[in-house]
Amino acid sequence: MTNVIVLAKQVFYTQDLRIDRTTKKLKTEGVARVISESDKNAIEEAVRLKEKHGGKITVLTLGPPEAKEALREAIAMGADEGYMLVGPEFENSDAHATAVALAAGIKKIGQFDMILCGETSEDQYSFQVGPRTAENLNLPQITYAVKVTLQDTKVAVERNLEDCYETVESTLPAFITVSREINEPRLPTLMAIMAASKKPMTAWTANDIGLKPSELGREGSLTEPLRSAVATGERKRVIIEGEPNETAQKLVTTLIAEGVVKVA
Amino acid sequence: MTTVEKHEGVWVFSESPTVARELLSKGRELSGKLGTHLAAIAVGEDVSETSKDLIAFGADKVYTVQNPSLKTFQVHPYTDALGAMMQDYRPDVVLVGATRSGLELAARLAERLKTGCCTECSKLDVDAEKKHVVVDRLILGGNITETLIVRSKPQIFTLPKGVIQPLSKDPGRTGEIVKVQPKTGESPVKVLERKPKQFAGVRITDAEAIVSFGRGLKKKEDIPIIEELAKTMNGVVGCSRPIAEDLKWLPVDQYVGLSGQKVAPKLYIACGISGQIQHITGIQNARVVVSVNTDSKAPIFEYTDYGVVGDLYKVIPALTEAFRQLSSRGK
Numbered sequence A: 001m002t003n004v005i006v007l008a009k010q011v012f013y014t015q016d017l018r019i020d021r022t023t024k025k026l027k028t029e030g031v032a033r034v035i036s037e038s039d040k041n042a043i044e045e046a047v048r049l050k051e052k053h054g055g056k057i058t059v060l061t062l063g064p065p066e067a068k069e070a071l072r073e074a075i076a077m078g079a080d081e082g083y084m085l086v087g088p089e090f091e092n093s094d095a096h097a098t099a100v101a102l103a104a105g106i107k108k109i110g111q112f113d114m115i116l117c118g119e120t121s122e123d124q125y126s127f128q129v130g131p132r133t134a135e136n137l138n139l140p141q142i143t144y145a146v147k148v149t150l151q152d153t154k155v156a157v158e159r160n161l162e163d164c165y166e167t168v169e170s171t172l173p174a175f176i177t178v179s180r181e182i183n184e185p186r187l188p189t190l191m192a193i194m195a196a197s198k199k200p201m202t203a204w205t206a207n208d209i210g211l212k213p214s215e216l217g218r219e220g221s222l223t224e225p226l227r228s229a230v231a232t233g234e235r236k237r238v239i240i241e242g243e244p245n246e247t248a249q250k251l252v253t254t255l256i257a258e259g260v261v262k263v264a
Numbered sequence B: 001m002t003t004v005e006k007h008e009g010v011w012v013f014s015e016s017p018t019v020a021r022e023l024l025s026k027g028r029e030l031s032g033k034l035g036t037h038l039a040a041i042a043v044g045e046d047v048s049e050t051s052k053d054l055i056a057f058g059a060d061k062v063y064t065v066q067n068p069s070l071k072t073f074q075v076h077p078y079t080d081a082l083g084a085m086m087q088d089y090r091p092d093v094v095l096v097g098a099t100r101s102g103l104e105l106a107a108r109l110a111e112r113l114k115t116g117c118c119t120e121c122s123k124l125d126v127d128a129e130k131k132h133v134v135v136d137r138l139i140l141g142g143n144i145t146e147t148l149i150v151r152s153k154p155q156i157f158t159l160p161k162g163v164i165q166p167l168s169k170d171p172g173r174t175g176e177i178v179k180v181q182p183k184t185g186e187s188p189v190k191v192l193e194r195k196p197k198q199f200a201g202v203r204i205t206d207a208e209a210i211v212s213f214g215r216g217l218k219k220k221e222d223i224p225i226i227e228e229l230a231k232t233m234n235g236v237v238g239c240s241r242p243i244a245e246d247l248k249w250l251p252v253d254q255y256v257g258l259s260g261q262k263v264a265p266k267l268y269i270a271c272g273i274s275g276q277i278q279h280i281t282g283i284q285n286a287r288v289v290v291s292v293n294t295d296s297k298a299p300i301f302e303y304t305d306y307g308v309v310g311d312l313y314k315v316i317p318a319l320t321e322a323f324r325q326l327s328s329r330g331k
Helices: A037-053 A065-077 A095-109 A129-136 A190-196 A244-258 B017-034 B048-056 B075-089 B100-112 B220-232 B241-245 B277-282 B299-303 B312-330
Strands: A004-007 A010-012 A018-020 A025-027 A033-035 A057-062 A081-085 A114-118 A141-151 A154-160 A164-171 A174-178 A201-204 A223-230 B010-013 B038-044 B061-066 B093-097 B123-127 B132-139 B144-150 B155-159 B176-179 B189-196 B209-213 B236-239 B267-271 B288-293 B306-309
Touching (some): A004 A037, A004 A095, A004 A129, A010 A065, A033 A065, A037 A065, A037 A114, A037 A141, A057 A065, A065 A081, A065 A190, A065 A201, A095 A129, A095 B100, A114 A129, A129 A174, A141 A164, A154 A174, A244 B288, B010 B017, B017 B038, B017 B048, B017 B093, B017 B123, B017 B155, B038 B048, B038 B075, B048 B061, B061 B075, B075 B100, B093 B100, B100 B155, B132 B155, B144 B155, B209 B220, B220 B236, B236 B241, B267 B312, B277 B299, B288 B312, B299 B306
Parallel strands (some): A004 A114, A081 A201, B010 B038, B010 B093, B038 B061, B061 B176, B093 B155, B209 B236, B209 B267, B267 B288, B288 B306
Antiparallel strands (some): A010 A033, A018 A025, A141 A154, A154 A164, A223 B144, B123 B132, B132 B144
């Protein structure tokens, strides 16, 4: 029996995000909200562990009311119940404030052997929330997992680093962040999606998890966004035309002039 | 957050000696603008050589932690050591190399110190008036650049590796060495095994030239067309995310993009890549980008220095031949 809490974030499907070239604004209308990719791998891993060892899977998310859909999807994949931290006080929380909230939510859920989440979120790409939450819970932290094996009261994890695969071992409870290579998340069946609506889902406010609004949101954050702008490339955008051989010659000459090609 | 005591100095840390040199280069610039000193942290079994190296590459001061149990990087004892040192010496700015180890360290350390951290900064500068660091980082799949500051101290930032040019080594430079012995706990996570990854030749993140392909390449059997060009330029083959993740024609370590490898070659040639922002974000540090695509409206051309509208099956072999002639002419 292994009880797992999975942290999952709902994000815009980033591959469908586009900049409107005339307004120079990000277009989000019509873009699907999905579970951030590696968080989905974390849910899948929890389901596989449950299939093998039994236990209960609880999913926790922080987000807007729409994030309820993420919980439903997680349950359809095989999680048992879902909790969401929702309310204006959570809005604009940075990695620190988010980790404070998640840690408080986890403490309120209570019993667990393992916490799983994705190594980073698709929208913020900060790689911070996992380790920060682990620190707040004073738990052993194992990042970038590509294989998780339970052995009684211990867990062995293979991690994907730049130069090597590292196998580590920790006692439980432990906090594990997973990489996308770990598994292929299942697509829930229509039956499962329908059944998921009947499973328990609970919404908590800051007050419910014992936090003051000042510990969350902009006020509770330790970083401060000053402004944001559409990312622009600063490339030359020169088009070279002609027959393939001619183009190739022109390109080579240009690249030598740029100093990026060595003349032997 | 307000603190009574003053935070001073720019500190750098990376468990990788090459990344530490890059951080020192950026650190020199920041410490100059902030009017403060630049310090580096050396952790390990024997840190005497590392310390000399850090000074030669720009550090005014090196805090050394000599401890056999800290020979290789482990996040828990390293967080203990760096956290304790920062509580004692109170740096103003801390730069950490954004390796996978560096990222998990920066986040855990920042939470321990209850301070803010910005990871993967694409730009880092100083607000001269307010005397704090202002950074840019990409969010929402690389579509948006967010400019932000850290409100607490120390201000922690991680910088991608391979982007900053290290200063040239000055063996005559002198600096102060401060020996410290911070208390570290035993790691709750034990390393059982390390299996080095096998890399055929140069790694994509170290490559000076990369030839990458996307869905414009019709079948796996055609990859040699790309490999040939890469070979003539002493380059490395890369690809877009669908090639590695969906089609699995190349290992995931070889795809370029925000969620894959972020590369910084002198020359990047994109063949049959449409130019999803996810991919573009991975090549923003390339010096020159060339792309070849049949669709003149492909977004890749917006992020290209020299574009060729044409069939990669014709253009790439022609380019390979042109490079070949170039190298044989030189001989």
